[in-house]
Amino acid sequence: MEFTEVIKNRYSCKKYDGRQITREQLAAILEAGRLAPTAKNLQEQKIYVIQSDEGLATIDEVTPCRYNAPTVLIVAFHKDNVYTYPGGKRDSGIEDATIVATHMILAAANAGVDSCWVNCLDPDLLAQKLGLPEDEVILMAMDLGYAAPDAGPLPNHSSRKDLSQTVSYL
Secondary structure, three states: OOHHHHHHHOOEOOOEOOOOOOHHHHHHHHHHHHHOOOHHHOOOEEEEEEOOHHHHHHHHHHOOOOOOOOEEEEEEEEOOOOOEOOOOOOEOHHHHHHHHHHHHHHHHHHOOOEEEEEOOOOHHHHHHHHOOOOOEEEEEEEEEEOEOOOOOOOOOOOOOOOHHHHOOOO
16 A cells, blocks of 8 residues: 555544454564664564453453454563663653554554554553563553444544644744
8 A cells, every 4th residue: 555545544443343363464563563763773662462362351451442453462662771862851762662653553554454552541550460571661552453344533533734733944
């Protein structure tokens, strides 16, 4: 699919038909995350693939936003393997994990897989329930699957501010 069509047509799917994505699609999505740039190429991301009934039930305990997706990715990062920016007030962990997640969401759309960025969850509770290492921080969960026949973007999906309202030339 043409990239401009991918970014124009992709939306946050909030209702899945329950069919599992293929191994090939999942591999392409994960590879896009692996190839994403990170500060100093530290590659501190950690992706957890949840497809088992037990794992999905755990997701459902922590968020109402799985929407019947058969696959959920948990995007986390190793908090002790990040680049600290000059001034020492910020580091690259959240930004790098966000870039990784965005690459995977766009790769999903390109592969014909619908997705939803889920941040309506307590990341610490989810990490504890999944038994993740204490030195990892969860950024988000990502639903993956196929949209149900009656699913679609929110009514305001195509509404965008004019560039003059969001961009300034200095």
